[in-house]
Amino acid sequence: MDYTLRDDLMLEDYERKQIVVFQLADEEYAVDISQSKQIIKVSKITPVPNTPDYVRGVINLRGQIVPVIDLRKRFGITGTVEKERIITIEFDDILIGILVDEIKEVLWYDVEKELESAPDIDSSIRQDYIKGVVKKGKRLIVLIDLEKLLFENRPVSA
Amino acid sequence: MDTKDQYLQMFFDESAEYLQQLNENVLLLEEHPEDEEIINAVFRAAHSVKGMSATMGYERLTDLTHRMESILAKVRNKEMTINEFIIDTLFSGLDYIKLLLDDIRNNGEERTDISDYLSKLEKILNNDISIQEVLVKPEKTDLNLQDFTGMIALTEEEKEEIYNKMTSNDRIYNIRVILAEDCLLKNVRGYMILKKAQELGYLAKSNPDQREIEDEDFGDSIYIKLISALKEKQIQEELADIIDVEQVIIHVEDYKVEEKAVVEQQEAKSLVDSIKKQKDGLANIQVSPTVRVDIKKLDTLMNMVGELLINKTRLEGLNIDSDVYQDIIQQLDRVTQDLHHTVMQIRMVPIGGIFNRFPRMVRDLSKELDKKIDLIIEGADTELDRSLIDELGDPLMHIIRNSIDHGIEKPAERERKGKPATGNILLQAYQKGSEIIIEVEDDGAGINTEKVIEKAIEKGIITPDEASQMEERDKLNLIFHPGFSTSEEVTDISGRGVGMDVVRNVVETLDGQVFVESELGVGTRFTISLPLTLAITQALMVVINNEVYAIPLGSISETLLVAPEEIIQVRGQDVILLRESTIPLVEAARQLNLDIEYGKYRQLEEIPVVIINSGERQIGLIVDQMLNQQEIVIKSLGKFLVNIKNISGATIVGDGDVALILDVRNIA
Numbered sequence: 103m104d105y106t107l108r109d110d111l112m113l114e115d116y117e118r119k120q121i122v123v124f125q126l127a128d129e130e131y132a133v134d135i136s137q138s139k140q141i142i143k144v145s146k147i148t149p150v151p152n153t154p155d156y157v158r159g160v161i162n163l164r165g166q167i168v169p170v171i172d173l174r175k176r177f178g179i180t181g182t183v184e185k186e187r188i189i190t191i192e193f194d195d196i197l198i199g200i201l202v203d204e205i206k207e208v209l210w211y212d213v214e215k216e217l218e219s220a221p222d223i224d225s226s227i228r229q230d231y232i233k234g235v236v237k238k239g240k241r242l243i244v245l246i247d248l249e250k251l252l253f254e255n256r257p258v259s260a
Numbered sequence: 261m262d263t264k265d266q267y268l269q270m271f272f273d274e275s276a277e278y279l280q281q282l283n284e285n286v287l288l289l290e291e292h293p294e295d296e297e298i299i300n301a302v303f304r305a306a307h308s309v310k311g312m313s314a315t316m317g318y319e320r321l322t323d324l325t326h327r328m329e330s331i332l333a334k335v336r337n338k339e340m341t342i343n344e345f346i347i348d349t350l351f352s353g354l355d356y357i358k359l360l361l362d363d364i365r366n367n368g369e370e371r372t373d374i375s376d377y378l379s380k381l382e383k384i385l386n387n388d389i390s391i392q393e394v395l396v397k398p399e400k401t402d403l404n405l406q407d408f409t410g411m412i413a414l415t416e417e418e419k420e421e422i423y424n425k426m427t428s429n430d431r432i433y434n435i436r437v438i439l440a441e442d443c444l445l446k447n448v449r450g451y452m453i454l455k456k457a458q459e460l461g462y463l464a465k466s467n468p469d470q471r472e473i474e475d476e477d478f479g480d481s482i483y484i485k486l487i488s489a490l491k492e493k494q495i496q497e498e499l500a501d502i503i504d505v506e507q508v509i510i511h512v513e514d515y516k517v518e519e520k521a522v523v524e525q526q527e528a529k530s531l532v533d534s535i536k537k538q539k540d541g542l543a544n545i546q547v548s549p550t551v552r553v554d555i556k557k558l559d560t561l562m563n564m565v566g567e568l569l570i571n572k573t574r575l576e577g578l579n580i581d582s583d584v585y586q587d588i589i590q591q592l593d594r595v596t597q598d599l600h601h602t603v604m605q606i607r608m609v610p611i612g613g614i615f616n617r618f619p620r621m622v623r624d625l626s627k628e629l630d631k632k633i634d635l636i637i638e639g640a641d642t643e644l645d646r647s648l649i650d651e652l653g654d655p656l657m658h659i660i661r662n663s664i665d666h667g668i669e670k671p672a673e674r675e676r677k678g679k680p681a682t683g684n685i686l687l688q689a690y691q692k693g694s695e696i697i698i699e700v701e702d703d704g705a706g707i708n709t710e711k712v713i714e715k716a717i718e719k720g721i722i723t724p725d726e727a728s729q730m731e732e733r734d735k736l737n738l739i740f741h742p743g744f745s746t747s748e749e750v751t752d753i754s755g756r757g758v759g760m761d762v763v764r765n766v767v768e769t770l771d772g773q774v775f776v777e778s779e780l781g782v783g784t785r786f787t788i789s790l791p792l793t794l795a796i797t798q799a800l801m802v803v804i805n806n807e808v809y810a811i812p813l814g815s816i817s818e819t820l821l822v823a824p825e826e827i828i829q830v831r832g833q834d835v836i837l838l839r840e841s842t843i844p845l846v847e848a849a850r851q852l853n854l855d856i857e858y859g860k861y862r863q864l865e866e867i868p869v870v871i872i873n874s875g876e877r878q879i880g881l882i883v884d885q886m887l888n889q890q891e892i893v894i895k896s897l898g899k900f901l902v903n904i905k906n907i908s909g910a911t912i913v914g915d916g917d918v919a920l921i922l923d924v925r926n927i928a
Contacts, residue, residue: 148918151852152905162918165563167895167910196899
């Protein structure tokens, strides 16, 4: 009997996925919920010199130093908002905060029916950073490829 | 300890861990017989024990866990339902596992007879035992019965305010929203629930409040007092629609009568119950003399020691003139130091953990390259902080690969040179003072500095002029330059674009140093030195452009207040004379490329200057203000922000803010 195989099938849900939706300027974006750890209010962010401008700085998150990325700056969106929020994201064991305008909600979507590939849509951010678009009725939610966005051009100054 | 013993110890440790997991999870399963996640967890743990037992050659354990697994598989496939009978059977199975493990530990072999139990399992699997007669566990108590209004009781003032706001259509709803147990991102859900409630009416009170929700500081329920003209049913539906909301319980409050809080009592009672249950479940497990702890817990402990230290420093800063105060400070100082020391001690693990992976690698690579190499390992029991161990694997691997690839010659060539055909690589670790030294030494060809120079010129790293003035040592150090590779042909082994510069970077992020010594024809030695304890150091706190930075005292020779007239210009560079040596002044803000106007210090009456040792030179670093000297807990900026120029890490200061640690070693 091959238990291992069945194990995998049971643990993985192929049909539906959950995302955290947030607002950035006029558009709705989302990241996969499995990558998001928590939502925090913006407190004091200590700027880190010699880093690209989209690195807003670092914060103290319960004793851990967490870098904060300004998504507006990363996407080249101008302007600022007052009530920003930070979503913390984890890849492997790297914890990063991303600054967004507002957290909207958490949604399920159907991978087969509601997800479209990136080239079909018109968004203000670069195509390579888009994993796809979730269509909910008239709403278009841009699914961000965070891994690419954050790690493709790592902010290394040395 | 020989290898077999080591494996056996590992087997005991891990199986004890799995056994505990199994006990806990079967208990949980009893509570939540439908929960697939728990079934899977039990299944996986049983599967792991089976795998380990089979590897170690313990047949009874393997058989036993295999059949338990089969039962769980049936449960998972819904061919069998969990009932008391199955749970009991699983528990006695766990007891048998424990007996067998004890046998192995005490007698070296499995002695307990499990054939009766196995045949019982077999019968269950074949449905030979009627399980109908066994009672099915009663349903959970109805949550509706619980009175929770006490959770969101209003003060008299709040009542007055709210009652005044209410219109005749409004009603007071006491709502309990219960989140699913496996709910991810609870704070997001909580946030959504509050947001939704605000849309539905006036949110008079919530427990937890908004702040607690954002901090994820709450259990499985959110209690809300909502004033709304909407119907109960609509509120119920709207709230239940939010993802991960398992149940919404609504009481309509008659707002003239206040209900009493009984919920606290009930909660207290159920807490006692759950603790009792946990104890029962654990009673079967013998506590072993060693405890395996998640490294994250140790990190948390370390963080807490850090916070304690910060507060101790703040307390010291009060500088009260009192004997009692002095005494307390001294005691506190001793306790924090001991605590720090102990935590560091706990975090220490033998470096053998990473050394052990190299023999296999050396064997495979030497075979591939037709070389004969002996790897000699010494000092594998040298202890290092766990966080260092994790980082050191790759740099060491790279150095050893280099030795195999470029260092050790092929047997024929070695014999021509009069060396033994088999080359040696010595990998050793030892403690020297407050440092840990790791050396990789080979008796290979050595590094040909002429070739290094050639390559460096070819790659544009240095000019021929510079090369002619370089000392032998500096020439060798060129191999640490980014993008340098001495291999004439790019090989599979080490010519893959990551060079020795990566090794140096990693070591330097760990606050260590790496050196190379080499003699042509004789061999090469790489030496990595690392501080024994990383986490805490003394630092001077300074202000640069309104931000606080820490400069480790180790790199500071003194601090000065310089008057502008003491500054002399030499070739356009501001310098000061200090005991007959000329010290160039550099502005910290400029080093950090801060976006402000430089050179303003010349207008000050006295300029704060920190004299730092940068390499072999001394440099006067101009800051805006010098604060105090204190112990800081060094924290890494993480793996995302790596190699940030002139910043080596961060620390958390008294008010909880982050202060960056200046890396002054490479300041111009």
